[in-house]
Amino acid sequence: MLQRLLPLVVLLRERFPPAYDLLVRLAKRFMGGVFGVYPRTLANEVGAVTEILRSSQWNMAYGRGLAHERLENDFAEAVGARHAIAVASGGVALQMSLRAMGLKPGDEAIHQVDTCSATAMAVMNAGVTPVFADISDSTFMLDCSDVQRRIGPHTRALIATHMWGNPENVSALRTLAREHSLKLIEDACLGLGAVVDGRPAGSWGDVGVFSFGCIKPIQTGEGGMIVTHDETLARELRSLRHWGDRTIEFGVRDATQLAWNGRMSEILAGVAREQLRGYPRHLKEVRDAVGEFQIFLEDFPGLSLVLGMADSVSSCGFTQAVLRVDAASLGFGKTELMAELTRNGVANWHANFELINGLSFFRSGGWRDWILRGDIDRVGKNNDGPFPAAERVYAHDGVGLGKMNFLSLGNRKHLESVLRSLTKGRAA
Ligand SMILES: Cc1ncc(COP(=O)(O)O)c(C=O)c1O
Structure with a gap:
């Protein structure tokens, strides 16, 4: 051997x-x-890339019948969602989702303290305040009663992470979100293929986000996906990934929101589709x-x-x-x-992951420079912990x-x- x-x-x-x-x-x-080398090709990635490189359409910005649209159709079907929106990364997927659902500076989103720091960074880059919660000793995922304790007057969203592909308690979190009129985002960046009560991870929340970056279930170098059942939200998300331009989705050359370049390249869409197939x-x-x-x-x-x-x-x-x-x-x-x-x-x-509140940016109070509004002292006390189970x-x-x-x-x-x-x- x-x-x-x-x-x-x-x-x-x-x-x-x-x-x-x-x-x-x-x-x-x-x-x-x-x-056991990984990432690896799972289907005909090389053929798909060759085909796209031989065409004239390397970018998703304009045109119809493109690789990213075929990928979106396949992805939506694979995770049981009505709409899928291909984007540049899992992090940008989180930011765009918060913006599209109307979260503004001063609003808070609760997520587990020991998920990838990308989650807290993405939340902050969307202008929203991350609030950390402890995990359960039995599942190593969010402790729903701890989440409930941390819901305050500024809380607008819960983020449930399917950590490493283990399914999160999305059923309980969805009930909690509904009781408090909060949005539920499933962070399925590491969780493609996980199933909760017979339904795919990502299909439970208002949106589900996926990453195709390093160490992720399927990989394209970089990339991501957002899924939702809500058509209005899907159209808003498609416009947000083009710096907010509403020409394609709404027929008006205008921008109504602060937005990003969240586009996925056609070349990567071709790779993602083959990875998904295999x-x-x-x-x-x-x-x-x-x-x-x-x-x-x-x-x-x-x-x-x-x-x-x-x-x-x-x-x-x-x-x-x-x-x-x-x-x-x-x-x-x-x-x-x-x-x-x-x-x-x-x-x-x-x-x-390591507890996010222990990273220098949070421990040193550096995060405070980037929070524009809200009850920052309350958030600061929350960040101080403790989070006994995660520790x-x-x-x-x-x-x-x-x-x-x-x-x-x-x-x-x-x-x-x-x-x-x-x-x-x-x-x-
Ligand atoms: C749980 C989790 N959420 C979000 C992200 C961000 O994804 P990306 O690196 O594609 O921006 C990652 C990975 O980095 C992750 O592991």
Whole structure:
């Protein structure tokens, strides 16, 4: 098994980076399947790009029957939404959604404290104030009762993140949003393919947003998508992605909102469409492999899969597989586990992101310079925390295993053999 050489490769990375880079390039080129290399082509991406490059339409701005429209139709169908709007990134998708739904400076949007900092940054770049909430110990996702406690007079939206493709409790969050007349945005940037109560992630909220950037379920270099059932909102979003110009959607050359260049290039739309076409098969392979790993964990002390609101792997997207660490049963803790996995060439990371309120921009109070209106002192107190569950998960309880561990049989067997050897003689 070539994966046994991975610890040597880790040494090479530390001692001789240029040799390591060369080796990785060769392995990616010739042994992508063996090492679970990702991103990878999932269908005919090369053919789609060639076709677009040979045409005269590389940009989505004008014209009909273009690649992004075909992508939007396919994407809307795949996630069970009436409309899909192709955009430049997941972050711009969040900003445009908040603007299109009428959120203004001084309005607040609540999201989990340990999602990607892109979420808080996007909220602020839309002129809106992010308010952080703690997570649940059992799902590692938003704690709905904590969200409820943090709803105040300026709250206008809830953002539910399907973290790493684990389904969020969107049913409860939607009820909460309705009770308080709030908008619900599903951040499904990491969650394409996740399913909640039989319905795809992204189709529950007023809008769902997706990213096609780095480490995302499907990838196009950069890119994103917004989905909604609301036709008026869809038209507003299409106009917002063209610097707010209303010519195409409303037949008037005018702008009524502060807007962005949120366009996706036609070339990337061609890639995205092929990635989407190959995604169901790809996701099935990942789910099957994580399912096998779950069986391995049944007899393994101290580690268990966390699936968000799902009761089976078949409802998850698995951009990363999330584990709960029970240090007492395992015989050692998260820090040692992550260090040993890394030393043995097993891709791993935290279960959730670092707490956003701990990043210098928030800790230092720098964020205050960018909030134009609202009850800033109340928000400041909220930012100070504490967020006990998220702090515990980040420090002790949560580890993530990169998707590449499940993209080749060799990688998964290597992961399992590293875990077995780590716990030999140590587990309680
Ligand atoms: C949960 C989450 N939301 C939003 C984003 C932003 O997406 P993008 O990088 O495409 O702007 C990311 C990724 O960076 C993410 O992981």
